[in-house]
Amino acid sequence: MGLHNAGFHHRALIEVDPHAVQTLEYNTRKQHWENCEVLSWDLTDFDMGELEAKALKDGPLSLLAGGVPCPPFSVAGKQLGEEDERDLFPVMLDIAEVLKPRAVMIENVRGLLEPREKFADYRARIRARLEAMGYRILGWDVLEARDYGVPQLRPRSILVAMREPDASFFLPPRGVKQEVTVAQALKKSMLKRYKAASSRPREEVLRRYSEWLEKASRSIAPTLVGGSKKHGGADLGPTRAKRAWAELGVDAHGVADALGETKDEDRDLFGERGPKLTVAQAALIQGFPEDWEFKGRKTAAYRQVGNAFPPPVAQAVGESVIAALRAADAGAAAPAEQPEGLGPVW
Template sequence: MSGGDGAYASVEICAGAGGQAVGLHNAGFSHRALIEVDPHAAQTLRYNTEKQGWRRCEVLEEDLTTFSAADLEKRIQTEDAKKLALISGGVPCPPFSMAGKRLGADDERDLFPAMLDMVDKLRPRAVMIENVRGLLDEQFRAYRDQIKSRLEGLGYTVVFWKLLEARNFGVPQLRPRSILVAMMKSDAPYFIEPSGASKETTVADALEESMRQRFSAAETRTRDEANQAFAQWLAKAKAKNSVAPTLVGGSKKHGGADLGPTRAKRAWEELGVDAHGVAEPLGQTKDEERDLFGPRGPKLTVAQAALIQGFPEQWKFVGRKTAAYRQVGNAFPPLVAQAVGEAIFEALNAADRKETPPEPPEATLVIGERRLELSAG
């Protein structure tokens, strides 16, 4: 499915560089507002939404600690605010990340309350929130229960709160994310969990064409030498035949961009990629020895890192190299967002058509080596 200007209007908070927005647009939702505090990411959203012709989509560069649902209602058309089908967002991960202090609700960056306040005020038919896998740890059970209780008190049913692995949805990367979906009680019975892609996409699949272009454009090697270097990279990537490790965007507190910690760098090297930095864009390389012909293999450009996240090639990232890479590294893979978005879209559609709700799936309880099929009723 592809859409974007249909009947189901949506608003997204913490939109970043647009990974979730791209996926939900392709699932058929029509964005009315994308809210993002980072100026580089907001510029990326403005550039692409205008370039892609996303009509009626406002990009609002706002801080959700001070920007409220009432403020949003003043910035978008009144009818849109009253008839929202979906509020989505990737609220900040550090409060729940293994890489942080895991302060949860005590972390000043926790924006779940702001998200739920917006849901309370605007009452969309569905809510979708993505975060790191750590949110599903036992440590945060009480916090999850609070979120669920708040949503239930507002008339929603949490129909889905699980870990989805990006590689299962055609993304050439290991990237587990916790996804929460809540729907109004009248719509909830129609929700069917998203299914994965039929085939895994590997790093070789994702990067073959862009690597061919980069090596073909080399100026410090003969055509034969460049072709041979490309063939060596491709053979190594195909021999490994796997997805990439998780891209890490990092924060403004750290130095220049690279593709992750030591273990990730070793995994990239097995794929023929030098993860110690990010290359200049195609056609702008000043040091081919560094970017393309180093002993560890070629470095990735920002555009290639975006392919590893599953972004479409036409989605461009605004800002200098490090700022642009951080937008990519911190993104939510569009293909995962699309799969969840399609499940929500189809549920809303089925409810509007007054179809008979699907039978609840049977739950399976495993005790020792016995498997008991339990009726969901």
């Protein structure tokens, strides 16, 4: 979504999770992404020739972008790196070698870059492989989602490489001067949930909402954690994150039923720790717009949200990539500041 908003036209989206495939198919149809194919593929076992035919059917690619699995590098896991069966960096580089896009963008967790020593050899091999293919890494750093209007502490490592000999890349500028709090992001949706409550007197409902609003106005959210197929369920994160959520008036021990589908208001809205978030509210914390819908049952839908790359950050990076590509086309270095009014790039 972020790259689409930046001006890129997607030819294909690859996803292995069946619920995420449904989400992509539904939203790309609803938002009329023309000629965008959703491929339900496992990148540990796929046909590279078929991918090449689909990706290059309308000519060369401007960008290959992806978020390779994070657990191999996450501090929340064992940080096995390339020894983890879920590491898809080699596959991403194989795809880049075959498709030869002008630019490559790879997103992952901060743990890949910090501590600097742990994966230094692996990063060096990634760099060497890209350089052998004719790419230069023009940016590989940690961006913080809260700097782009996302109401969440969510650092991510972003790698951008380009084949253009004269291209330069600059990290996108901060998109906001003031952070967006949890209250600012959720007050509208939370008020709807409280107003829909039927099990408590109106005075109590409004009091509980006011109490939540005061706490939620204090800060941004901790990092949402979606878990993986091996570990993690439908709650908002580990123990430390749950404590941070509690300070914001949110019960992070689970996910609430959707608005209009609540079966237990005492559990979802009036618990001692405060209200639980719905999947839709978690999506707002990730920077998704209200009209983007996640498919699957509650746990499957929340896992998609918790593992997502915030669209506003992707958009900022995408706009910077477009500026660098256009500057390369014009034979000039990328501008020091992001230009306004970028149009579509095909």
